[in-house]
Amino acid sequence: MLWLPEGLTLHDALTQAFAARGARTGAFHLLGGTLAVAAYHVAVPHAGSQRAVEYGEANLIEGGARIVRATGSFGERVGGGPLLHIHASLSDAAGRGHGGHINPELCVVGAGGVRAILMLAVGFHQVADEETGFSLFFPNQGVPHHA
Secondary structure, three states: OEEEOOOOEHHHHHHHHHHHOOOOOEEEEEEEEEEEEEEEEOEEOOOOOOOOOEEOOOEEEOOOEEEEEEEEEEEEOOOOOEEEEEEEEEEOOOOOEEEEEEOOOOOEEEEEEEEEEEEOOOOEEEEEOOOOOOEEEEEOOOOOOOO
16 A cells, blocks of 8 residues: 655556556556546447447646546556556545546556555466457556565
């Protein structure tokens, strides 16, 4: 359990947290805290797509948001490099609920940080999935046990 530091994107904060513990893959929960910049996507049907749904444009929450709860996977992209996939429930300044696929590159950790639990002995890697047309996370059998 740790606090992700204020001012970093969720992508950078989580990638650095896993790297500091020697992990290239894992899973995590975000248990609260604020996002100074909050952006999420929802999956919607798209007539021109061969897939059942597409993620729409980013929904920005004016003034940031509070994390109610979030769960995510950390692994490797098809072409290499880190990839985060996060789904969350958020609350805006007026208490209205928001949620969907969090954009970790756009979201910025707010004042006081974000509380996180990292699970290090699980692993995922991204694989192109022919059925859905998306690149999805699949379990990685070769994950070493981390201290």
